[in-house]
Amino acid sequence: MRFDAFQAHRQQLLAADPSLLDAAETNVYRALAPLRPEPPGGGGDGGGGDDARTVYRCDLARTWLRRYGLPEEWSRRAMVGGGVRHGLDLLFRHLRTAGARLWLPADVYPVYFELARAAGLAPGSYPTLPAPVLPQAPPDDRPEYLLLANPSKPLGRHLTDAECAGLAAWLEGSPHRRLLIDAVYDLGTPFAPGTRRLLETGRTVLLHSATKGWLHPRTFGIVLLGPDDTAVAEAFRGDPPGQDRLRLAERLLADHADTPRQVADALAARAERLFARLPAGVLAEVPAAARTSPGNYFFPVDIPAEALLAEHGLLAIPATAFGDTPWTGSVLTSLAPAFAPVAPAPPAPATASENVR
Template identity: 70%
Template sequence: MRFEEFQEFRQRQLGASSSLLDAAETNVYRALAPLRPEPPTDTTTVHRCDLARAWLRRFELPEEWSGHAMICRGVRHGLGVVFPWLRAGQARLWLPSDVYPVYFELARAAGLEPLSYPTLPAPALPPSSADHRAEYLLLANPSKPLGRYLSDAECAAVMSWLRESPTRRLLIDSVYDLGAPFAAGTRRLLDTGRAVLLHSVTKGWLWPRTFGVVLLGPAHADLAEAFRADPPTPAQLMLADRLLTEHADVPRQVGDELTARAGRLFEQLPADVLGAIPPASRTSPGNYFFPVGIPAETLQREYGVLAVPVSVFGRSDWPGSILTSLSDAFTRTPTVTRTH
């Protein structure tokens, strides 16, 4: 079931049954709208180089990397610049099959024919290749809808995958990382010198398609000009400056609210369903996606819980489904706890 089809299905199901627990809202911007900062009303000139340094300082990365920190309009825009570059270099691209269908849409629009690997119920890295083409693996950390950061063992496996060939590189989507600095696993992968990091204000500040940074690795200097030729608007740069300075605490507030909502979801879930969520996903800070090894149809029929089918996130052979903690049912502590 595609995303748009599921949205229609969800509305029909909720309209037909007032007792159904809605654990299938996916729009974080709507759910947390009161936390989103207002745009500035004045007009000031903001330079990309200053924003790059401010971003590096926030995430405790060396300011001398500012020449590699490319200012863009978000992760989608960043990939929209990187993917054509990969196509020109005839690189092989591996995408997670069950994270974000837009990855595939952007890759195909750039003329690539991406390969895929699964992340549910745990990431399974692609096999060794028969040739020595440049090879890029896109991963998200934290990974959605897996709902957690890569483990130490998984990071070690990614680093081992890199070492198998000098032509291998990483693309790391860190948009769901609400903390500063970035997660230890992300920093370990950056330290290999073979990763491109993509980040934006989409989740932490609830401003999608506005501002982001693509931190290039040493092998990607010729990508810089493509980013410099396609910058955000002056209004977007000014908003980004305000978000990073006057609203620096918003990602923490977003994370705290998401953690609170997750707790309210857990309080309302039947014990069998709660027990089927992996502990690492239940305890990951600021997480609002929770994989559960029970099909969505079973959750609705036997437990009265509306979940998101895995197919909404892409192709997957895993039989489980995804719960979310964003609906209005989790905005305050419930008065009734469901038991089955």
């Protein structure tokens, strides 16, 4: 059952039995709506107000690099765009022109495959659940790219040291190989050690955006190209975001620098409320790395979704909703209203004697 079909099935189940514990919500924007920063004037993604200042992409790139502890001299490689999807669209079109081979995670986001095929690519795939298994196909003379997410959803954690070593070894297998790292779920500063380690190879492209940390999807993002990726840079320079988005990005980085931490804290609190509601046997199946990963709200368990529903009244996402995978486990999330913070009770009305005082 694919993701859209599962979500429709989920709504039917919840309507038929409201007593089910919903651990299958995936809309983080709805769950954390109070934390989403808005510009002055309530302009939403349009930037707000009558601000007509010109914001330059090079300035935004340097601000972003400083925030994540990366060298400012990399600003010419930091391409400002509309987000990770926009960045992947431009990258995939370049890979098609270059005749490149592309590997995508089979069980993370269907949109990766949609973008690749729209660009005219025929991507290969590799599994990430219950742990990543890199493709074993021998290299040839074509450019070869492997896309991964760090941290990974629905795996719910960052890459391990051993997995980073495996990726570095994969790169060393051919001078034509490159990595594409989607770091949109990394809410910390600087980026995770594994991401920084792979950036140091000089053969990694990093994609990041305001989508998760600031809850502003398809607004602003950075694609940090490798030092040799000059051919694709012109595609980004020729397709910039509008000034309204650039002004919004400037405000998010300058005036709301703490929002990603607030998002991570809110998600950690939701995760604890999820764990408190899980049966002991289910909780024991949640990997420790997923339970302790900052800002995580996806928790894989090696139990079929059908069993969780039948035995515990727990609504989980089957792994197959994320893509092709032989793994029979499922994924729990902590975004449903059941795991939201409890609003404080309103103060009791004053008594007659209190009114006198």
